[in-house]
Amino acid sequence: MDELIQYGPFLAEGFLENIKLALVAGVISLIFGTVLVSMRVSPTPVLRAAGTIYVNVVRNTPLTLVLAFSALGLSDTLGLTFSTVPRVNSFWVVGLGLAAYTSAFVCEALRSGINTVPLGQAEAARSIGLTFMQSLTLIILPQAFRSVIAPLGSVMIAMIKNTTVATAGGYLADAAANMKEVFDTTGASIPIFLGIVLAFMAVTLPVGYFTGWLARRLAVVR
Amino acid sequence: MTDNGDGAPLIELENVNKYFGTLHVLKDINLTVSRGEVLVVIGPSGGGKSTLCRTMNRLETIDSGKIIFDGRELPAEGRALAALRSEVGMVFQQFNLFAHKTIRENVTLGPTKVRKTPKEQADKRAMELLERVGIANQADKYPAQLSGGQQQRAAIARALAMDPKMVLFDEPTSALDPEMVQEVLDVMIGLARDGMTMVVVTHEMGFARRAANRVVFMADGQIVEETTPDEFFTNPKTDRAKDFLSKILTH
Ligand SMILES: Nc1ncnc2c1ncn2[C@@H]1O[C@H](COP(=O)(O)OP(=O)(O)O)[C@@H](O)[C@H]1O
């Protein structure tokens, strides 16, 4: 217990980084996932193919590899940098890598939502003269989104937990990295383990409850 | 019967053919609907009535032939197609009201997003239309809160909000409980009286006799008979039509 109290602030600092990564990845993946699903249902074959390839490649690649690729491939080799401060650069490499990965899951959740929207909704939208993009953004996606709020909550919970592999992308400041650093000096500590588990649960449980509540509240009645 | 139907052609189908895979669903269809005319399409299930209706606003593409609407061939895609569709109203068997929007929003969406009508103006017009179809008091409800008859009347208001040149009805009363059929037909009869060009797929003989200028009997993808409602119902020429009428008249 003592070591939890002693290293608590250090671990909490790390946990804050997990939350920041989750916020970045959450916002960006919701936006990019929506773009991806729009591509996957678009009437343009090239866009459809690009969306499909992206989702299938990213979704079937282990996250650690996606992050390592972001860090080594994009940042180091291709010189794509977000900041001259290495720590800040790593944060964005990992945040965006995680967003890129999570987007594929957001896309697929939304796509299953689109499948719950009856075909007649799109036909009615087209028949009053809405363009494809208008039908999608005004009629189809709003209904699709409402029908998959709970599954999207699960995607977000998985994403929050996935922030703990930030190390794979070279970001060594999150709770898991700090925990490992502490263990290297004190040895493994059950209280520290449990403390971090509880910290994650304190975030993920409310996300689950909130999205469940929102799903019921916003359900589309047919 | 109303006295409209003597205008110039609004939509013309010339040698239209349509296949679903190997199934030949529309066989060399030639059909003209004049401005202000009310055309009823009748015939056995699977005969191609819905497909015919849906080709007229290009919800279905055709494989050969020509469709000319208001002097121009139907555009194939993009903004031109969207613009065409905004001029051709469509009322579906299953209503297809936007489930996540109120009745008022269903009616104002097209005008505000397609025509860029200012919101207050679109709202005012929506209320006039909802008044006309008799459901102004339901404006702020969601579709699922309305009866089938009310939903279908809302769907008609939604189509009319675009000030279409023509409205297509695909079995608008077939999904309704019997006691709600008449309220929808009454709205449609009113529309016909006001001179709207209408293509109506229906088996409602009362509507055909009161509102239609012409009846087209369709079976197996072909137009088998084309005549006045009175002539069709009292004196059908072909065996297919006689057979069909004997079936719908007995139940
Ligand atoms: N999307 C489709 N794909 C394949 N076949 C279809 C499709 N829509 C209709 N059909 C077939 O085309 C024929 C005509 O259908 P339809 O136009 O709906 O007839 P009706 O409205 O007169 O009942 C039917 O045999 C039907 O099964």
Ligand SMILES: [Mg+2]
């Ligand atoms: Mg039909």
